[in-house]
Amino acid sequence: MDAVLLARLQFALTVGFHFIFPPLSIGLAWLLVIIEALGWKRNDDSYIMLGNFFGKILGLIFAMGVATGIVMEFQFGTNWSEYSKFVGDIFGAPLAAEGIFAFFLESTFLGLYIFGRNKVSKGVHWFSILMVALGSTISAFWILVANSWQQTPAGYVIRNGRAELVDFWAAVFNPSTLPRFFHTFAASLICGGFLVMGISAYLIIKNKQIDAAKKSFKLALIFSLIVSLLQVFPIGHEHGRQVARTQPEKFAAIQGLYTTQSGAPIAIFAIPFSKPPELKAKIEIPGLLSWLAFGDINAEIKGINEFPEDEIPPLFLTFVSYHNMVLLGIYFIFITAIGTYFLWKKKIWDKRKLLKIYVWSIPLPVLASELGWIAAEVGRQPWIVYKLLKTQDAVSITVSANEILFSIILFAIIYLLLFSLFIYVLVNKVKHGPEPINS
Amino acid sequence: MIDLNTIWFILISVLIIGYAILDGFDLGVGILHLFTKEESEKRININAIGPVWDGNEVWLLTAGGALFAAFPLVYATVFSAFYLALMLLLTALILRAVSFEFRGKIMSVSYKKLWDYLFGFGSLFISLLLTIAFGNILKGIPLNENKLYEGTFLSLLNPYAIAVGLTGTVLFIMHGAIYMTMKTNGLHQQRMIKWATASWMAFVILYFISTLLTFFYANFLFENLTKNMLFWIFFILLLASILYIPVGLKNQKYFLTFISSSLLITSVIALSAISLFPKLVPSSINLDYSLTAYNSSSSQYTLKTMLIIASIGMPVVIAYTIFIYKVFKGKVIISKDSY
Numbered sequence: 001m002d003a004v005l006l007a008r009l010q011f012a013l014t015v016g017f018h019f020i021f022p023p024l025s026i027g028l029a030w031l032l033v034i035i036e037a038l039g040w041k042r043n044d045d046s047y048i049m050l051g052n053f054f055g056k057i058l059g060l061i062f063a064m065g066v067a068t069g070i071v072m073e074f075q076f077g078t079n080w081s082e083y084s085k086f087v088g089d090i091f092g093a094p095l096a097a098e099g100i101f102a103f104f105l106e107s108t109f110l111g112l113y114i115f116g117r118n119k120v121s122k123g124v125h126w127f128s129i130l131m132v133a134l135g136s137t138i139s140a141f142w143i144l145v146a147n148s149w150q151q152t153p154a155g156y157v158i159r160n161g162r163a164e165l166v167d168f169w170a171a172v173f174n175p176s177t178l179p180r181f182f183h184t185f186a187a188s189l190i191c192g193g194f195l196v197m198g199i200s201a202y203l204i205i206k207n208k209q210i211d212a213a214k215k216s217f218k219l220a221l222i223f224s225l226i227v228s229l230l231q232v233f234p235i236g237h238e239h240g241r242q243v244a245r246t247q248p249e250k251f252a253a254i255q256g257l258y259t260t261q262s263g264a265p266i267a268i269f270a271i272p273f274s275k276p277p278e279l280k281a282k283i284e285i286p287g288l289l290s291w292l293a294f295g296d297i298n299a300e301i302k303g304i305n306e307f308p309e310d311e312i313p314p315l316f317l318t319f320v321s322y323h324n325m326v327l328l329g330i331y332f333i334f335i336t337a338i339g340t341y342f343l344w345k346k347k348i349w350d351k352r353k354l355l356k357i358y359v360w361s362i363p364l365p366v367l368a369s370e371l372g373w374i375a376a377e378v379g380r381q382p383w384i385v386y387k388l389l390k391t392q393d394a395v396s397i398t399v400s401a402n403e404i405l406f407s408i409i410l411f412a413i414i415y416l417l418l419f420s421l422f423i424y425v426l427v428n429k430v431k432h433g434p435e436p437i438n439s
Numbered sequence: 440m441i442d443l444n445t446i447w448f449i450l451i452s453v454l455i456i457g458y459a460i461l462d463g464f465d466l467g468v469g470i471l472h473l474f475t476k477e478e479s480e481k482r483i484n485i486n487a488i489g490p491v492w493d494g495n496e497v498w499l500l501t502a503g504g505a506l507f508a509a510f511p512l513v514y515a516t517v518f519s520a521f522y523l524a525l526m527l528l529l530t531a532l533i534l535r536a537v538s539f540e541f542r543g544k545i546m547s548v549s550y551k552k553l554w555d556y557l558f559g560f561g562s563l564f565i566s567l568l569l570t571i572a573f574g575n576i577l578k579g580i581p582l583n584e585n586k587l588y589e590g591t592f593l594s595l596l597n598p599y600a601i602a603v604g605l606t607g608t609v610l611f612i613m614h615g616a617i618y619m620t621m622k623t624n625g626l627h628q629q630r631m632i633k634w635a636t637a638s639w640m641a642f643v644i645l646y647f648i649s650t651l652l653t654f655f656y657a658n659f660l661f662e663n664l665t666k667n668m669l670f671w672i673f674f675i676l677l678l679a680s681i682l683y684i685p686v687g688l689k690n691q692k693y694f695l696t697f698i699s700s701s702l703l704i705t706s707v708i709a710l711s712a713i714s715l716f717p718k719l720v721p722s723s724i725n726l727d728y729s730l731t732a733y734n735s736s737s738s739q740y741t742l743k744t745m746l747i748i749a750s751i752g753m754p755v756v757i758a759y760t761i762f763i764y765k766v767f768k769g770k771v772i773i774s775k776d777s778y
Contacts, residue, residue, distance in 0.1 A: 064540075070496075070499075070536070073504060077507065078526070089511060103501065108491075111494060118774075396522070397587060403522050
């Protein structure tokens with residue numbers, strides 16, 4: 001196999017696996033900020049018990065995120081050294097800023113949060129989880145700055161055969177940074193919300209620490225409903241409008257718009273084919289895409305046919321991942337709205353089947369995040385930096401295909417082992433349930 | 440006035456020193472873990488570094504990020520040159536990082552033993568890989584006129600790099616043992632004092648051998664060295680900290696001994712950096728092909744921007760790191776919150 005494909009496979013494997021964990025820890029950390037604040041202010045032991053319980057789960061998820069994240073910091077240099085030489089003047093800065101402003105903060109205060117409950121005052125202890133949540137969010141911000149710059153480069157000139165920074169703030173707040181950050185941040189909150197909601201539902205079904213579990217369930221349910229609604233509108237909507245303006249090829253690919261048209265429809269369901277580009281078995285709403293993207297049902301949107309053949313992204317993967325992500329997003333609103341309705345009617349605790357659905361829904365927001373990531377990154381192809389550098393020209397010259405094959409196999413084995421163990425330990429912790437406070 | 444390239448050369452060195460001092464002791468404790476027999480002492484090892492190892496490792500990540508930002512050509516060239524070595528390093532870092540969480544979670548003796556080995560050998564392996572890589576950088580790696588690496592994985596395992604690797608690893612073991620003298624009592628503490636003393640002796644001998652070997656393998660490192668004021672400052676600091684360590688251990692001044700061993704690490708790395716400057720990666724084919732702070736740096740604008748970021752961020756980082764170490768100072772007491 002050729003080295004470029006292998007390097008891409010390895011990057012997809014390592015980032016895709018890593019990306020399971022940070023959204024969960026960001027979302028869970030913010031929920032713990034609320035849970036710990038309630039425990040502290042109301043002096044309520046059940047919140048402290050929940051804090052201990054979910055705090056340990058955060059520790060586990062966080063460790064997985066740290067362990068798999070180290071790879072990312074090295075991989076640009078090991079596998080993408082031509083890329084690193086080309087963008088280092090710009091791309092290194094957000095990574096270093098992430099280290100200085102975020103990694104230190106979250107890692108240092110996580111130790112204090114998990115091991116320091118009886119060593120510092122309640123206020124300082126709450127402050128430590130706040131710093132973990134803030135640190136992990138700032139970390140997401142800087143890494144998304146770096147990623148967004150690849151999608152919509154700004155604040156640079158091409159000089160000395162590389163991209164050089166001329167305006168730091170223009171590069172940081174390039175056209176896609178904020179829409180992408182809010183979209184990913186909201187996705188992370190949903191991941192954390194569904195995790196707490198699902199685990200609490202499990203505790204309720206199994207009758208373990210039921211009073212406390214009801215409190216965390218209610219909190220996570222309402223939290224998830226609000227964020228899921230905001231995620232679709234305005235956050236997701238704004239991100240879509242931005243992509244339509246800044247990366248029309250990607251927009252056409254994810255929407256399945258293969259010929260330029262005014263009054264472009266939204267495809268609710270279809271099976272995409274690439275050669276020639278065609279949607280089969282499609283169900284569409286006419287004019288809606290034009291209206292959503294440009295506020296006018298007659299607006300013209302460029303289709304795939306407008307772009308040179310060697311500058312369009314893969315059509316099948318982008319369409320399918322994007323549409324399934326949207327489908328899941330709608331599911332999150334639906335399932336949390338039903339729960340909230342039964343909570344309001346005070347019938348939720350008797351709906352055993354619904355509670356079971358929440359347990360099984362735990363991985364779905366993570367899946368939606370992964371699908372969104374696939375749509376965003378595959379949609380950027382064939383560019384590694386949009387319109388500036390192609391992926392095929394970015395790999396390390398001195399690394400052979402065999403070396404990459406070796407490392408892919410190595411990572412695949414370790415990640416498989418880690419993931420099985422992670423699930424096993426997580427399930428064990430959840431089954432064990434919260435430990436009562438002996439006071 | 441010193442220029443931005445020099446400042447960043449110094450800052451990268453400082454990050455590497457910070458990493459070596461902080462992760463140095465927890466890697467050392469990890470290696471000593473291999474020689475710990477009692478389960479109660481094993482738990483003390485793990486909990487002595489449990490709350491802090493993660494923050495310590497961030498120094499490595501930040502050094503990597505800063506290298507990428509300030510000297511992208513070095514980051515790209517060295518990381519792709521050391522490809523297989525780095526992939527093995529990453530594997531070890533991953534397994535060691537999760538071993539803290541996974542070790543205590545299942546009550547089975549053989550399962551615990553597995554994670555004890557992964558933690559211990561992971562620490563040993565990481566120490567060796569990083570210090571051997573350091574030795575290769577000191578000696579220079581085969582870079583051609585296009586700044587591309589011409590060596591192989593096996594050419595990294597040369598006698599000089601291995602000597603530097605052993606020296607550095609022994610230094611980490613000593614540093615870890617001295618750290619543990621502050622965290623333990625009784626017999627456990629006595630054992631740590633013995634380890635610290637033995638590895639101190641091993642370090643002194645190995646450092647002497649490595650320095651001798653440098654005359655043969657990387658003579659260019661000594662050019663103009665004795666005319667440099669900084670060289671003499673760190674050389675005296677090196678001698679003073681080496682001499683104090685056995686004295687401090689004998690007088691039970693464990694904290695001062697730890698400071699002393701941190702200063703020893705500082706001077707060892709500072710002396711290497713001073714002899715390298717302005718080279719970051721010498722080329723063993725022709726010194727003119729070396730990567731330097733000037734021919735492989737980012738633009739002046741990026742260096743300036745990054746300097747502002749570092750001057751805002753790092754003082755805050757150092758402040759709360761000291762705060763956390765103060766919270767967790769003193770002997771390790773195992774409670775239900777422990778690993």
